[in-house]
Amino acid sequence: MTYAIPGEELPEWLSELVSPLDDKLGVKVHEISPDRCVVSAPLHGNTQPTGLWHGGASGVLVETAGSLAAMAHGRQGGRWAVGTELSVSHLRAPHGETMTATAVAVHLGRHTTTHEVQILDDEGRLCAVGRVTCQIVTRNRSAA
Template structure:
């Protein structure tokens, strides 16, 4: 039985308890057949000393939503997924509000996946462009 969108979002957010995602207040907010979207508040937890969004927090948001996308679209009964590389180009500073990360697949292979993650602010300005490579490996029986 396929989960409803609402139930899938609730399940994904519930497994984030006691993780970096909970610490950074990352919440998965939307999903579709080929994408996931999450948001993260920009506040003191993710600021650099000068009060702008830390690039490491942005990368953590991107890797979190990209990894979740790889998990959602992989047969987890047969495979486990691990991130193997992330890159981030930061284009604009943010001091408050929320940032949103949308993960979509550039390549969805049997073994490797490449995801494009676009991070935007509340006005849909592009903040960062990230790429995440993941690998799906068979579970031992």
């Protein structure tokens, strides 16, 4: 399981955070910082029976991009991030091969973070928007 894209380097700490669900969806991380996180997933294999992009996959991209950015923020103080709120609005069916989600920080606090996320298709069209809020907590080592 890996978020890595061949030829691109990611922070070493990220390797322990790969979610089995993200792995199944083929999520890759392109950029990560507390202020901004960019992730992508292939359209193929993440569709409804009708062949359209699955709304749940949008939810995963929003949650992953925002939560990883929150984790980058929390780990600066030796802490962890857990999602507490997620919303996604679907705007249009995507075209192309890949969906790309970009999370941008709205709030980076001591106890919570909020990131707004835009999901674009290969044509650069806005297909979904979302928001994720995370709580910054002390890491429970036994849960890792």
